[in-house]
Amino acid sequence: MGRYVARRLLQMIPVFLGSTMLVFAMMYALPGDPVRALAGEQTVDPTQIAAMKKDLGLDLPLWHQYWNYLTGLFQGDFGTQIASGRPVADIISESFPVTVRLALFAFIFTVVVGISMGVFAGLKADTLRDRGLLVLTLLLISVPSFVLGFLGQYFFAFQLGWVQPNVSLEANFSELVLPAVVLGSLSLAYVARLTRTSVAENLRSDYMRTAVAKGLPRRRIIGVHLMRNSMIPVVTFLGTDLGSLLGGAVITEGIFNVKGVGSAVFDALRHREGATVVGIVTLIVVVYLAASLIVDLLYAVLDPRIRYA
């Protein structure tokens, strides 16, 4: 087990380096100049720009800049914004918790509602309620999340007045309910479908028949025997899902005006603030990698037949 974790952690290193390097290269290889952007429409002495670039280390070749960035990162330094002079770490610590809260909220909603819906339908496969669930999930998958967001905003905020259309700076728990439901709806549909298929399939297995024949209470049969075995594909999906919820939050944040990672990245992109964008994407990649490792370790909990060598 320990060896397996160590090996997985080692394998993460190239993926981590590669993803940050990819975003870094995209930021720097593409046109646009953060120093030039500082001056706006005014004409600036090119020597002044060159001097400033030299100061910031932006005249170095790409690999050297990346090296400087990485060494800084490992000392806990995310870099500094060029225009505002604020440390990127500040911006991240302001915006990231909001997005994480939103994504976690959406994740919990996905897990609880999605799995319950899936079990509910899977226990009675090919009945009316199962068909109903399939149609519902199909609709949730087809309607893009921003459309759901606008519809939710229109009905719950403008028509019914239950919620505020925009989320305040504090991003309270109650304000995040609607955005989280919108954000989680696509994953919810996938989780419900996966659970439903898995449950329906496992219901026919031998160990289920044995459990019923032993006269175990129904709660135990479903809660322990069926659920534990049916959760493996669902857990696999959920592992990659947390990362994509964090990334997809950008759109939901745009609709409900949440001041999270999305707006921070938007501002940074407009000013070509490479360090900010790379820093935020790096954090999301780390969350994604950690989540997929946890999932792999969860397999052994769910299915003792899986051993790690």
Place this chain on the structure above:
Amino acid sequence: MPETLKENTADASAPTAAVPAPAVEVGKARSLWSDAWHDLRRSPLFVVSAILIVFLLVIAIFPGLFTGADPRYADLAHHYLQKPKWGNFFQEDWFGYDIQGRSIYARVIYGARASITVAIVVTALVTVLGTVVGMLAGYFGGWIDTILSRVTDIFFGVPFILGAMVVLTSFEERHIWVVILALAFLGWTQIARVARGSVLTIKQADYVMAAKALGASTSRILLRHILPNAIAPVIVVATIALGGYISAEASLSFLGIGLAEPTVSWGVDISSGQEQLRNAPFVLIIPSVMVSITVLAFIMLGDAVRNALDPKLR
């Protein structure tokens, strides 16, 4: 099914009878596909989605057939946010007018082309690139697999919408090709993983061993034996992904970094409609419904194709 049986026996005897390999492979491939086609025609899911998709494609190719109105013609004086007239089927004012006094019906009809073009071209690019990467990684294994799989992991790790944002904001003029290339650049990983997994199982098959023993070249094994047999799961994933790209294009346009005016697309219209959500929700809802119907059609098609190609999943 006697047909399939017959072809399978022909298959088994083929190597000993020294029948040229391609004939055998084509026959086998045909049996899988004709079997799937046989199932598909009977699936209501497929029939409904296929009719919808053909209809949408006709709209995309010949928008002039459905409306005589010009989607860019703006008559602010007469039509500012005029409400839809639901009874006027296929008329210019059927879906009302947007904030610039342009016919929403005409815009929705003409917008189909941009949205569907993006989705189809991205899917084609992603399928080709992903299949090539996945096939090479799966077939050759070893260090080629290690490198290609890590590269796939790297691209998979970058969040899709965020990555697309980084690429797209740096282009002043976001022509349709820029959006297509940005989506394809980040989107190929899923297909590559599916193709790799599929090739890994196929390459153990007897007919691949037989082809190797007969001295078939690597390219021949890959193209004639592995590809036709490994492609089914790829096609399923690609069909479902096609719907996803329709909504990705709309999402990026909504964020203001996808397609932009003067291109007519559903995403562009949804993006401009959000300003009037409160007093004129139809401006946003009508193109949104079109996006949703199109995504739904492709996802249903994907489901139907998966059911037909992989009976185990039923």
